[in-house]
Amino acid sequence: MFVLNTWYVAAWSVEVTANPVRRVICKQPIVLYRTPDSAPVALADRCAHRAYPLSTGRTVGDSIECGYHGFAYGPDGVCTRVPAQPAIPARARVRSYPVVEKDGWIWVWTGDAELADVTMVPDTHWMNDPAWATVTHTMLFECRHDLIHDNLLDLTHESFLHKTTVGDDYIYEHGITVEVDGRVVTADRLMPGVQAPPLYARTMAAEGLYDRFHATEFHIPSYHVLHSGITGQGQPREDGYLIKVLNGITPVDEKTTWYYYAFSRNFAVDAAWATDELEAGLATVLQEDADALREQERGMQERPEAEHDVLIAQDAGVAKARRILSRLLAEEQQTDPRAPGTDRSGATSRAASATARS
Numbered sequence: 001m002f003v004l005n006t007w008y009v010a011a012w013s014v015e016v017t018a019n020p021v022r023r024v025i026c027k028q029p030i031v032l033y034r035t036p037d038s039a040p041v042a043l044a045d046r047c048a049h050r051a052y053p054l055s056t057g058r059t060v061g062d063s064i065e066c067g068y069h070g071f072a073y074g075p076d077g078v079c080t081r082v083p084a085q086p087a088i089p090a091r092a093r094v095r096s097y098p099v100v101e102k103d104g105w106i107w108v109w110t111g112d113a114e115l116a117d118v119t120m121v122p123d124t125h126w127m128n129d130p131a132w133a134t135v136t137h138t139m140l141f142e143c144r145h146d147l148i149h150d151n152l153l154d155l156t157h158e159s160f161l162h163k164t165t166v167g168d169d170y171i172y173e174h175g176i177t178v179e180v181d182g183r184v185v186t187a188d189r190l191m192p193g194v195q196a197p198p199l200y201a202r203t204m205a206a207e208g209l210y211d212r213f214h215a216t217e218f219h220i221p222s223y224h225v226l227h228s229g230i231t232g233q234g235q236p237r238e239d240g241y242l243i244k245v246l247n248g249i250t251p252v253d254e255k256t257t258w259y260y261y262a263f264s265r266n267f268a269v270d271a272a273w274a275t276d277e278l279e280a281g282l283a284t285v286l287q288e289d290a291d292a293l294r295e296q297e298r299g300m301q302e303r304p305e306a307e308h309d310v311l312i313a314q315d316a317g318v319a320k321a322r323r324i325l326s327r328l329l330a331e332e333q334q335t336d337p338r339a340p341g342t343d344r345s346g347a348t349s350r351a352a353s354a355t356a357r358s
């Protein structure tokens, strides 16, 4: 169901403090906290003693102490203290997850820790760049993660679902160019000689006709960056009003998905009113998507197994991404990334495929 050998956004940096916080990612309960030197830690949220959630405990120095009988675990998941006796059982340890903090997001690697590769964490620098202003949202979507990936790769839905914000009738009239680079699929649409979208026009102070573009870059399976904006007709995209929409898509379980959203812009960067206006407008856009995908999830559950999607030319990016996602899932099912160290028979092929992808 989920690709595990990858980085998922687990939280915003500001959400992770000395007070433990719980997240469920790909059905794995995880507790996040910070050590006194500010390093983020991710451990299985299940005490080795009697499975009590560690997230209900407290941190003591760089360890986390279970709130039931006081077992303490260090950042590596090894138990460092059993209050009731001096001897610490060898099995008293919890799983420790590789974790990376970058540009305001905490990323967690959910698969085989030996394969965790920090160079696979996507570029999100716009969130942190003073030349850009950023609006953020977080929303729990009541749908499987695949529906969000399809939604972002097929933006013709903007014409119908987001009529008052980012939608315009002309979007679906323009085709897409699809490119694949390893496990990254890009669906690019250019819309020459059109007006700016209603939500952005005021903040861009844009009047008249422009070349509009949006290119969804899907880093399978957990992240999309949408390169969007408008520019003068026939002018390079880099010279225009640019938007980078960063989307961290993190499955909770088969029917629930966290959506971490950052919208960075290179125009009206210091205008607080523009930030307020975009924050409100983009909340509407996200809610429209969340409502639609909740209904689509219901439709998927009601649909007989013999029925399948009817894909059209605009779904070229969707189709390519689905194929890659299926391949990654099949590869992992052969090697079982949840059980590192228990069966090393596939170790060589796992290492080789990780090298090829990185």
Ligand code: FES
Residues within 6 Å of the ligand: 047, 048, 049, 050, 051, 052, 066, 067, 068, 069, 070, 071
């Ligand atoms: S369940 Fe955690 S110390 Fe007993």
Ligand SMILES: [Fe+2]
Residues within 6 Å of the ligand: 151, 157, 158, 161, 162, 285, 289
């Ligand atoms: Fe949408």
